[in-house]
Amino acid sequence: MKKLLIFTLFLWIFLGLDLYAYSPTGHENVSVVEFIDDGELLIDMTSSQIEAGYKTLGRNRLFGWKHYFFNIKEEANYVGEIIFSRSNRTTEKLKIDYELKETHYSERSIKTTGSLSADFEGKIKKIDAGLKASASVTSDKKTAVTRVEDTSFSFVVDPFHRMTFRVTGEALVTNGVSKLSILGMTFKKGTWEYIDIITRYYELYEEELPR
Amino acid sequence: MKKLNYLILFFVSTLIIIGLISLYSKQDKVFQMTVIPQAFSLVSATNDDEEFSMGIYFDSNTLPININPRDNCCYIADKSNENQLPLVLLSAIPTQSQITINNKLFFLYDFLFKIDFQTTSPYQLELDEAYLHLNRGVETEEMLIFIGSLAFVKIPSMLNNDLTMTKLKGNVNLLDQGKSVVGFEMKLRNNSLAPIRIERIKPLVTNLFVSAQDSLEQFTFDFSSTDSVKTILGYQYEVYSAFEEVDFNFLIGGNEEVNYYFPLKYQNSYKINQFGIQIDYWKNEIRYTEYIDNFIFFNDYQLSEREINNLIVYTYDNH
Numbered sequence: 001m002k003k004l005l006i007f008t009l010f011l012w013i014f015l016g017l018d019l020y021a022y023s024p025t026g027h028e029n030v031s032v033v034e035f036i037d038d039g040e041l042l043i044d045m046t047s048s049q050i051e052a053g054y055k056t057l058g059r060n061r062l063f064g065w066k067h068y069f070f071n072i073k074e075e076a077n078y079v080g081e082i083i084f085s086r087s088n089r090t091t092e093k094l095k096i097d098y099e100l101k102e103t104h105y106s107e108r109s110i111k112t113t114g115s116l117s118a119d120f121e122g123k124i125k126k127i128d129a130g131l132k133a134s135a136s137v138t139s140d141k142k143t144a145v146t147r148v149e150d151t152s153f154s155f156v157v158d159p160f161h162r163m164t165f166r167v168t169g170e171a172l173v174t175n176g177v178s179k180l181s182i183l184g185m186t187f188k189k190g191t192w193e194y195i196d197i198i199t200r201y202y203e204l205y206e207e208e209l210p211r
Numbered sequence: 212m213k214k215l216n217y218l219i220l221f222f223v224s225t226l227i228i229i230g231l232i233s234l235y236s237k238q239d240k241v242f243q244m245t246v247i248p249q250a251f252s253l254v255s256a257t258n259d260d261e262e263f264s265m266g267i268y269f270d271s272n273t274l275p276i277n278i279n280p281r282d283n284c285c286y287i288a289d290k291s292n293e294n295q296l297p298l299v300l301l302s303a304i305p306t307q308s309q310i311t312i313n314n315k316l317f318f319l320y321d322f323l324f325k326i327d328f329q330t331t332s333p334y335q336l337e338l339d340e341a342y343l344h345l346n347r348g349v350e351t352e353e354m355l356i357f358i359g360s361l362a363f364v365k366i367p368s369m370l371n372n373d374l375t376m377t378k379l380k381g382n383v384n385l386l387d388q389g390k391s392v393v394g395f396e397m398k399l400r401n402n403s404l405a406p407i408r409i410e411r412i413k414p415l416v417t418n419l420f421v422s423a424q425d426s427l428e429q430f431t432f433d434f435s436s437t438d439s440v441k442t443i444l445g446y447q448y449e450v451y452s453a454f455e456e457v458d459f460n461f462l463i464g465g466n467e468e469v470n471y472y473f474p475l476k477y478q479n480s481y482k483i484n485q486f487g488i489q490i491d492y493w494k495n496e497i498r499y500t501e502y503i504d505n506f507i508f509f510n511d512y513q514l515s516e517r518e519i520n521n522l523i524v525y526t527y528d529n530h
Contacts (some may be wrong), residue, residue, distance in 0.1 A: 078434070093372070100507060153504040158375050158402070168436060190428075199383075199390065199511040201436035206377035206398075 025078075028112065032079040039074035042111070042175050042193045050191060053177040060181040067127060069176040072171055073196075080167040080200065086156040087209060097154045098165070100202075109197075111174040114190020116178065123178070124194055160209045169200040242269040242529045245513070245522045247482070248359035251341065252416045253326070254487030257333065257525055261326040262301070265343070265358065268310060268317035275529050276347045276354075278303050284346040285324070287361055288337045288474040296336060297320075297327040300345070312519055323404045324517060326363070334365040337417045337477070354377040354527055359481040360417040366502045373407060373494060374501050375400045377468065381508030382443065383436055386450060389518050390484045392508045393440045393450055394474040396430060397488070408493040409461040415487035415505070418478035423459045427472040436509065440474055450477050484509050 026043040033041055042050075045142055049070075057066045088094040112120050157163045171211050175193035213322035240270040245268045269275065278300060288295040301323045308319040345354045383390050401407045413503045425444060432443060440448045454476050457463035463469050477483075488503040 077437075093375075153506050155373055155504065158377075158400070161377075163377075170437070196512075196514055199509055201381060201383065201509045202507055203380040203436075204376075204378065204506070205380070206375075 008204045026111050026193070030078050030109060030171075030195060031081070032051075033067045033171070033195070035173070036077065036169060039071045039076060039173060041170065041173065042070075042113075045054045047068070050177065053191075054189070057177065058178050060179070060184050060186060062184050063182060065123065065178055065180050067176055069174065071173050071175050073172040076164040076171050076173050076195075078169055078195070078197075080169060080197075082164055082166045083202075085162060086157055087107045087162040087207065090158055091159050091191050093159065094157040095154060096157060096163070100153070108120070109195045110192070111121040111194070112190055114187040116190035116192055120178075120190075125193065134139055157206070158210050162207050162209055163204065164207065165202065165204050167200050167201040167202055170198045172196045172198060222228070240529060242275045242524050243317070243524050243526050244354070244356065245312065245342070245524045246356050246358050247518065247522065248357060250359055250416045250419065250479075250483045250486070251361045252360065252364075252414075252480040252483075252486040252505055254364045254415050254502065255393040257331055257367060261363075262323060264321055264323045266306075266308075266319050267303075267322050267356070268312075268319050270315055270317050272305070272318050274303055274305075274320060275343070275527075276303070286344050287338070287341050287345060287358070287409060290340050290342065294336060294338060296338075296361070299327045301325055302391060304520075308396065310514065312522060312524060328363075330365050332365075333367055334363075336363040337361070339417055341521070352527070354525065356525060357523055359411065361414050362417050362486075364415050364487065364502075368381070373401065373403050373499065374463075374490065374512075375402060376503050378470065379503070379506055381436060382434065382438065382440060382472075382474075383509050384439055384450075386477075386480070387517075388480045389515055390509065390511050391477075391483050392475065392486075394443065394472060396434070396472050397503075398468060398470040399463060399490075400468040401465060403494060404465040405494050406465055407463045409459045409463065409490065410493060410498070411459060411491040412473055413489040413491070414475065415489055415502075416483055417508065418504065419483060419486065420454070420456060420476045420478070421473040422476050423457050424453055424454070425474045426459065426461075428461055428469060430470045430472040432472070438459060443472060444474060448474055449473065451480075 023029075024031055024043070025041055040049075048065075053068045053070060060066075062160045084098065086094070086096055098160050110124060155163060172195070175191070177191050180187065181186040243415045247266065251265075252261070253261055253263055285298045285300050286295045287298065302321075303395050304321045304323075306319045306321055310319070338361040341358050343354075343356045343358050345352060345356065346352075376397060377400050378396060380396045382394035382396070384393040385391075386393070397412075399409075412423075412426075414421065425448060427444070434443050440450070461469070461471070485505055485507040487505040490501040491505070492499055492501065
C-alpha cells in the first residue's frame with residue numbers, strides 16, 4: 001500500500017498531473033446546465049461526436065487555426081455555486097452580516113482539453129470577437145457590461161437550522177474543436193468550451209437540522 | 212521633382228499637425244458621462260455605517276475628476292435640492308467594462324461612497340427623482356447626474372424574536388426598463404405562541420408596492436426565477452397598472468410557518484434588482500414593525516439596445 005502511494009506521488013510530481021475539483025459540467029461553480037433549445041456540453045458528448053467535429057475541419061491548412069463549433073452562444077439555464085451555507089447548532093438565534101461583492105464583468109468559465117493549453121484563452125477572445133461581429137449584423141442587441149454591486153445584508157438563523165444562499169442563472173454556451181497546423185501538419189488540437197454568465201439569480205432558503 | 216517632394220511633405224506635415232491639434236483640443240474641451248438609472252434601496256441599522264457603489268461611465272479612460280474625500284463634496288438630492296443626503300467619495304476604480312453610445316466608447320468606473328449621515332433613531336428618506344451632485348475636486352464646478360430613485364432607510368435593528376424570514380427568492384421578468392423584479396417568494400415563521408396578523412408588506416424602494424389582492428398564501432409552486440408573473444398567478448397581471456393599497460390581514464398561527472408569493476406594482480420605470488422589506492404586523496393587539504435587510508435578487512451582465520439608447524449623456528467642460 002505504502003509503495004503504491006509513493007508510486008502515485010512519483011507520477012504526480014514527474015508527470016505534472018493536476019488535481020481539479022470535480023464538477024458535473026466540467027466548469028467550476030456550475031453544477032447543472034439545461035439548454036433552452038438544442039445544445040450539449042462537451043462533457044455530455046460522445047467521442048464519436050467529437051471525432052465528427054474534427055473530421056468537419058477537413059484537411060490541414062499550411063499555417064493557422066481551424067475551428068468547428070458545436071454550439072454558438074446557445075441559451076441555457078444553470079445552477080451555480082452555493083455562495084454560503086451557515087448552520088446554527090446552538091440554542092440561540094444567530095445573526096449573520098454578509099457582504100456580497102459583485103464587481104465582475106460578464107463572467108466566463110473556460111475549459112480546454114487536448115493539446116490546447118491555457119494560452120488558448122487568448123484565442124477564444126478572438127473567436128468570441130469574430131462571433132460578436134457576425135452577430136451584430138443579425139440579431140445581437142445586447143451589450144455585455146459590468147454590473148457594479150456591492151451590497152451587505154443581515155439575516156437570522158434560528159437554532160438547529162441552516163441558511164443557504166445560492167445562485168442560479170442564465171448563460172450562453174459556446175463550444176467546439178480547434179486545430180493548429182504548421183507546414184500542413186497538426187501542431188495542436190483539442191476541444192474547448194466557454195460559458196458566459198448573463199444573469200445571476202440569488203436565493204436564500206432555510207433547512208431544519210436534526211437535533 | 213525635389214521641390215515637389217518638399218511641397219508634398221510640407222502639406223502632409225501641416226495636415227497631420229492640424230489634425231492632432233484639433234483632436235487634442237477637442238478632447239481637452241469637454242468630457243461626457245452617463246449613469247444607468249436604477250432604484251437604489253439603502254437599508255441599514257441606525258448604528259451601522261452605510262456604503263454604496265455606483266457605476267459611472269466616462270468617455271475617457273482617464274478620470275476627469277480628482278479623488279480626494281476632502282476635496283470631493285458630493286451628495287444625492289431631489290430635483291429641487293431641498294432634500295439632501297451627504298456622501299463622501301471613497302474611491303473611483305476603473306473597470307474593464309465599456310459600452311458604445313452613439314458610436315462613442317464609454318469606460319465604466321466603480322464609484323464607492325460612504326453616506327455621511329449618522330442617526331440614533333429610525334429615519335427614512337425617499338427621493339422619486341434622485342440626482343448625484345459630484346464636485347470635481349480642485350475645480351469648484353459641480354457635476355449633476357440623474358441616477359433614478361433613492362430610498363434611504365435607517366432601522367432600529369433587524370433582529371426580532373417574533374418573525375423569522377426563512378426563504379427569499381425573486382421572480383424576474385423583462386419589463387420596458389430591462390430585467391426587473393416583478394414578485395418574490397417569502398416564507399415567514401412565527402416564533403411566538405400567539406398568532407400574528409400581517410398588516411402590510413412594503414418593499415423599501417420608492418414607488419414600488421406589493422399587491423395585497425394578488426398575493427398568494429400557502430404558496431407551493433416551485434417556480435423558476437424567470438417564470439412570468441402570469442404563469443405563477445394563473446391570470447393576466449399588469450405590473451404598471453394603478454392599484455389601491457389595502458391591508459393584507461394574513462394570519463400566521465403560533466409556531467407556524469407560511470410561504471407567500473408577493474407580486475409587485477410599479478409606479479415608475481426604473482430597474483429594480485434589490486431592496487429591503489418592511490413588515491408591519493399585529494400580535495396580542497400591539498402593532499410591531501420588522502425589517503428584512505436589503506437583498507439582491509439578481510444581477511445581470513447585459514444591457515439591451517433600448518436601455519443604452521435611453522441613457523442620458525451629460526457633457527461638461529474639461530478644464
